[in-house]
Amino acid sequence: xxxxxxxxxxxxxxRARLASRSVAVASTRQKNEALAAIADAxxxxxxxxxAENARDLDAAAKAGLSAAMVDRLTLTDKRIETMAAGLxxxxxxxxxxxxxxxxxxxxxxxxxxxxxxxxxxxxxxxxSRPNVTIDAAGLCLKSxxxxxxxxxxxxxxxxxALYRAIRSGLVAAGLPETxxxxxxxxxxxxxxxxxxxxxxxxxxxxRGGERLIRAVVExxxxxxxxxxxxxxxxxxxxxxxxxxAAEIALNAKCQRPGVCNAMETLLxxxxxxxxxxxxxxxxMAARGVQIRGCERTCxxxxxxxxxxxxxxxxxxxxxxxxxxxxxNIEDAIxxxxxxxxxxxxxxxxxxxxxxxxxxxRVDSSSVMVNASTRFSDGGEYGLGAEVGISTDxxxxxxxxxxxDLTTYKYVVRGNGQVRT
Amino acid sequence: xxxxxxxxxxxxxxRARLASRSVAVASTRQKNEALAAIADAxxxxxxxxxAENARDLDAAAKAGLSAAMVDRLTLTDKRIETMAAGLxxxxxxxxxxxxxxxxxxxxxxxxxxxxxxxxxxxxxxxxSRPNVTIDAAGLCLKSxxxxxxxxxxxxxxxxxALYRAIRSGLVAAGLPETxxxxxxxxxxxxxxxxxxxxxxxxxxxxRGGERLIRAVVExxxxxxxxxxxxxxxxxxxxxxxxxxAAEIALNAKCQRPGVCNAMETLLxxxxxxxxxxxxxxxxMAARGVQIRGCERTCxxxxxxxxxxxxxxxxxxxxxxxxxxxxxNIEDAIxxxxxxxxxxxxxxxxxxxxxxxxxxxRVDSSSVMVNASTRFSDGGEYGLGAEVGISTDxxxxxxxxxxxDLTTYKYVVRGNGQVRT
Numbered sequence: 044x045x046x047x048x049x050x051x052x053x054x055x056x057x058r059a060r061l062a063s064r065s066v067a068v069a070s071t072r073q074k075n076e077a078l079a080a081i082a083d084a085x086x087x088x089x090x091x092x093x094a095e096n097a098r099d100l101d102a103a104a105k106a107g108l109s110a111a112m113v114d115r116l117t118l119t120d121k122r123i124e125t126m127a128a129g130l131x132x133x134x135x136x137x138x139x140x141x142x143x144x145x146x147x148x149x150x151x152x153x154x155x156x157x158x159x160x161x162x163x164x165x166x167x168x169x170x171s172r173p174n175v176t177i178d179a180a181g182l183c184l185k186s187x188x189x190x191x192x193x194x195x196x197x198x199x200x201x202x203x204a205l206y207r208a209i210r211s212g213l214v215a216a217g218l219p220e221t222x223x224x225x226x227x228x229x230x231x232x233x234x235x236x237x238x239x240x241x242x243x244x245x246x247x248x249x250r251g252g253e254r255l256i257r258a259v260v261e262x263x264x265x266x267x268x269x270x271x272x273x274x275x276x277x278x279x280x281x282x283x284x285x286x287x288a289a290e291i292a293l294n295a296k297c298q299r300p301g302v303c304n305a306m307e308t309l310l311x312x313x314x315x316x317x318x319x320x321x322x323x324x325x326x327m328a329a330r331g332v333q334i335r336g337c338e339r340t341c342x343x344x345x346x347x348x349x350x351x352x353x354x355x356x357x358x359x360x361x362x363x364x365x366x367x368x369x370x371n372i373e374d375a376i377x378x379x380x381x382x383x384x385x386x387x388x389x390x391x392x393x394x395x396x397x398x399x400x401x402x403x404r405v406d407s408s409s410v411m412v413n414a415s416t417r418f419s420d421g422g423e424y425g426l427g428a429e430v431g432i433s434t435d436x437x438x439x440x441x442x443x444x445x446x447d448l449t450t451y452k453y454v455v456r457g458n459g460q461v462r463t
Numbered sequence: 464x465x466x467x468x469x470x471x472x473x474x475x476x477x478r479a480r481l482a483s484r485s486v487a488v489a490s491t492r493q494k495n496e497a498l499a500a501i502a503d504a505x506x507x508x509x510x511x512x513x514a515e516n517a518r519d520l521d522a523a524a525k526a527g528l529s530a531a532m533v534d535r536l537t538l539t540d541k542r543i544e545t546m547a548a549g550l551x552x553x554x555x556x557x558x559x560x561x562x563x564x565x566x567x568x569x570x571x572x573x574x575x576x577x578x579x580x581x582x583x584x585x586x587x588x589x590x591s592r593p594n595v596t597i598d599a600a601g602l603c604l605k606s607x608x609x610x611x612x613x614x615x616x617x618x619x620x621x622x623x624a625l626y627r628a629i630r631s632g633l634v635a636a637g638l639p640e641t642x643x644x645x646x647x648x649x650x651x652x653x654x655x656x657x658x659x660x661x662x663x664x665x666x667x668x669x670r671g672g673e674r675l676i677r678a679v680v681e682x683x684x685x686x687x688x689x690x691x692x693x694x695x696x697x698x699x700x701x702x703x704x705x706x707x708a709a710e711i712a713l714n715a716k717c718q719r720p721g722v723c724n725a726m727e728t729l730l731x732x733x734x735x736x737x738x739x740x741x742x743x744x745x746x747m748a749a750r751g752v753q754i755r756g757c758e759r760t761c762x763x764x765x766x767x768x769x770x771x772x773x774x775x776x777x778x779x780x781x782x783x784x785x786x787x788x789x790x791n792i793e794d795a796i797x798x799x800x801x802x803x804x805x806x807x808x809x810x811x812x813x814x815x816x817x818x819x820x821x822x823x824r825v826d827s828s829s830v831m832v833n834a835s836t837r838f839s840d841g842g843e844y845g846l847g848a849e850v851g852i853s854t855d856x857x858x859x860x861x862x863x864x865x866x867d868l869t870t871y872k873y874v875v876r877g878n879g880q881v882r883t
Contacts, residue, residue, distance in 0.1 A: 064800065068823055147845060153834055155844060160826065162856055241680070245856050260661070260684050266857045267686070287879040294881035380484065402874050403488055406580065414573055414877030423882075424575060424873065425567060436582055436665050436870045437686045438858040450856045453844065454822050457834030459707040461714035462843075 052236040055191060055224055056243035059164045062219040063189035067161045071138040073216055074185055078134040081212030082127035085177070088208050089123050095204035096173070103197055115171045116198055126177040126205075129428060133181045136427045139446045140187040154456040159449045161187030163245040166237060167430075168259060170195040170251040176205045180223045182430050186448035189219075191244070193226035193234060195251075203227065231258075238263040250431050268443070271434040272358040273303030273386040275416045278310040278375040278401065280392035285319040287413060288391040292323060294415040295389065297330045301360045303432060304387050304409075304419040308355060308365040310375045316343060316368040324366065332362045339368035355382040372397055376404045383407065386434055387419035408434060408441035472656040475611060475644055476663035479584045482639040483609035487581045491558040493636055494605055498554040501632030502547035505597070508628050509543050515624035516593070523617055535591045536618055546597040546625075549848060553601045556847045559866045560607040574876040579869045581607030583665040586657060587850075588679060590615040590671040596625045600643045602850050606868035609639075611664070613646035613654060615671075623647065651678075658683040670851050688863070691854040692778040693723030693806040695836045698730040698795040698821065700812035705739040707833060708811040712743060714835040715809070717750045721780045723852055724807050724839040728775060728785040730795045736763060736788040744786065752782045759788035775802040792817055796824045803827060806854055807839035807861075828854060828861035 066074075085092070096118040103113050142159040149155055165188050169175045176194055183190035194202040206225040213220055226233065238247065241264045249259040250270050260267055277295050279288040295306035311320050316339055324334050324344040334340070335354045336347035347366065354365040355378070369375045372390075379388050389411035390401040398412045409419040419441065421429025426444030433439045439447035486494075505512070516538040523533050562579040569575055585608050589595045596614055603610035614622040626645040633642055646653065658667065661684045669679040670690050680687055697715050699708040715726035731740050736759055744754050744764040754760070755774045756767035767786065774785040775798070789795045792810075799808050809831035810821040818832045829839040839861065841849025846864030853859045859867035 064824070064826075067826065149843065149845065153838060153843075163826070264680050266855065268857075284879075290879060290881055298882050398876075404484070406484075406487065406583070407872060409873040409875060411875045412877065413879055414875050415881045417882035418573060418875060418877075418880070419873070423569065423573075425569065435686065437688075440870055441873050450860055452827060453829040453839070453861050455829060455831045455834050455838060456818075457832065457838075459704075459710060459833055460838070461710055461835045462718050462837035 048230070048233045048236040052233060053240060053243070055226070056164070056237065056240040058221040059189045059191050059224060060243040062221040063161070063163045065219050066184065066189050066222045067140070067163070067187045069187065069218060071140075073218065074138070074187070075134040077184055077212050077216035077218050078130045078181055080215040081177070081181070081209050082130040084208035084211045085123055085127045085130075085205075088204070089120060092123060092201070092204045092208070093118055093120075095200040098200040099198055108197065112171070112197070116173065116201070118173060118201055122174060126174050129178055130181045133185050133428050133445070136185065136445060138185065139449050144451055151460050152457065153460055156454045157451045158454050159446075160452050162448055162450050164189050164191070164243060165448065166191045166193070166244050166247045166265065168193045168234065168247065168249045168251070168255065170255065171197065173198040173201040173205060175250065176202045176225070177209070178428060179430065180209050182428055182445050182448060184218075184222065186445040188448055189222045191224045191226060191237070196229045199227070199229070235262050238265060241265040248430060266438075268433050268435050268437075268439055270303075270431040271386075272384045273305070273432070273434075274307050274356065274358050274382060274384040275304055275386050275419075276308050276310055276379050276383060276388045277306045277416060278372070278379070278388070278390045279312060279315050280372060280390055280394065280397050280401075281312040281314045282394035282397060283312070283315060283391040284393055285315065288315070288319070289323045289326065291389065291391055291413070291415050293326060293330070295417055296327065296332060296364050297362065298415070298417055300362050304416050305360070306364070306416050307358055308367065308382070310378060311340075311366065311368050312372070312375070313339070313368055313370055316340075320344070320368070327364060330362070332364050334364055334366055336366040337368055340366040358384070372400060376401065379405055379407070384434060386432065387411065387416045389414065389416050408432070468650070468653045468656045472653060473660060473663070475646070476584070476657065476660040478641040479609045479611050479644060480663040482641040483581070483583045485639050486604065486609050486642045487560070487583070487607045489607065489638060491560075493638065494558070494607070495554040497604055497632050497636035497638050498550045498601055500635040501597070501601070501629050502550040504628035504631045505543055505547045505550075505625075508624070509540060512543060512621070512624045512628070513538055513540075515620040518620040519618055528617065532591070532617070536593065536621070538593060538621055542594060546594050549598055550601045553605050553848050553865070556605065556865060558605065559869050564871055571880050572877065573880055576874045577871045578874050579866075580872050582868055582870050584609050584611070584663060585868065586611045586613070586664050586667045586685065588613045588654065588667065588669045588671070588675065590675065591617065593618040593621040593625060595670065596622045596645070597629070598848065599850065600629050602848055602865050602868060604638075604642065606865040608868055609642045611644045611646060611657070616649045619647070619649070655682050658685060661685040668850060686858075688853050688855050688857075688859055690723075690851040691806075692804050693725070693852070693854075694727050694776065694778050694802060694804040695724055695806050695839075696728050696730055696799050696803060696808045697726045697836060698792070698799070698808070698810045699732060699735050700792060700810055700814065700817050700821075701732040701734045702814035702817060703732070703735060703811040704813055705735065708735070708739070709743045709746065711809065711811055711833070711835050713746060713750070715837055716747065716752060716784050717782065718835070718837055720782050724836050725780070726784070726836050727778055728787065728802070730798060731760075731786065731788050732792070732795070733759070733788055733790055736760075740764070740788070747784060750782070752784050754784055754786055756786040757788055760786040778804070792820060796821065799825055799827070804854060806852065807831065807836045809834065809836050828852070
């Protein structure tokens, strides 16, 4: 059985590698045609897609999945239209492939360029939301990559239906069908076998919970870019404008609590820990936020539950907020270094030197001054559609757009130069 | 024993992480002072370094290592001066840390910057040549990283002596001693334990043979950038100038055969496979190169030995050359895709369309047109001192200079913006 998986996985990976060589040199027009054709196919096949989605929803109901989970799985006409619109937006983006990043003429006359090229073959592993199937395929295609997609088993029928739309779009545009492949086997062993094929696959992007990501990182010999958790902080500095601080903190926690760039821990300079903090926490509570605070927080806001160590590390993805009063900015920075996930951290302050110290010392993919952590997002950064937010440091950090699905090569043009 | 290693490795890694937070914000001046101080220490401690080196050379002789190996291990006054000079050159390079890579003002008024920052903690595993200890430490320091170095056991005493020079330089400049640490344990289990510490170490760079690199890739949960082999090609196209082709081919094979960017396989368009090829191979043979050729090569140059499959895959690092006659450029590109290591591949041609097709389709870290593969080098590219040549596609590809030892973070400055 294991041998079967290894052979099947290798066959899939080799096909992807072969397809990638065509996609890498496909013209911008051909890639955009494919994206438009897939968008059309989604519209044309919407009824079939919803029928297949209904099979997943049935199974989800029988399996007793939560209402939130079922909602994430559901494909409505609106959501199908949004997927199609997303593909058209990707088509409208500039093509990163072939861009000259740098050029110089060397002393010996050699013309040296660093040119953007596709990464090659990308293996994307994700859970739950079926629209990732379309988003990921679109981004990989536009950036000239072949991809292998493996969605959550709860969305198996939906993903298969979406994949049929993808395939018809590829064929219509004259691109290899294997430019996008879907892993249908639910077995972890198949994914495990795939993760060893660094000869054919250039990058793995796991999107999902901690357990999935750890499992991928431990098994993979292929480079991995992780979209890990977001334990994001807002630090209200000694010199913060209290009104601005409150607005930012409320926005960062409450505007969309279930996403990775929502604030999970509020740090407050002791000078701001009196009335301003009490008012802020009242406003939080009024929006349904449960407060878990350090001793000084509980003293100011008795409705707070005492925080434990686990609260500083927690990514709640919910209307729960950990709050800690700190003596100074150094302690705030120290707390973030110790408990943060290097995702997004913000300071609210009117003092430029405090702002710059925070910016310099906080080692996160995004550091904000006087802005909500919720801006840590590909669309907000002007990167266009986003594959996800990398919490890694290598290759791509923060929101990953299509440019991050490329690498570069050096191109040297001479007229016979040799090394002496 | 294993538990001891795990604990020791973690302690070392945590110290590196702590030190990295200081090195990351060290001023350019302080870092340059450290580099100068280490260079001075090398000069002052030269006698002691050579004495320790002699102990390694003794052991090498007793162990029966080859003359070439012993030569690689030997530290002469000249080589010590070269190491020191290398550090002074690194000090003279621009500091990449803090550079603003991109800046934009978003529609909502947010100021967005992508800023260069150190990667953090880098674990470098290398074999044989002790000067890598100094080069690697210097490059990591200047780029604001802490590093953990693990050299070859044949150079254990030498590396320890060089490390003492490094440490005195760090102390003199007021940087943490643990900004550079040396792994002295020869046991693979220690390295294996270190490779799991992705919580504290951000990057592993293994430099050495295939076996070392595979072992690292398989065990590591930390991102790896590999410096793998160089199976480099020169393709003499139908429209090549034969004199230019010969000069480039001879240079690429013979100028320094033992390095990764030396040509290993020569591909020749059938139209160039008559007299020009025979003359070229005679010239190669006159320089001591052993030719291993396909049938058509052997027909033209009977002194050639028939090539086997293994010859197309071989990295000889010696005066041996595999030669294959191809029907057309597509077959040349196909051969490179199949047998190459994506390091450096060159075409010699006077036809711009052939040149561009080769450049477009060959997926290597460096692609040359009418220039020797020997130019694939950090110094030649103007990148300054080189950590090595990455054969990977992610983060850094081709020659890695100090800029490649950095990553970036997003810095967002607002005046109270929140997401709606």
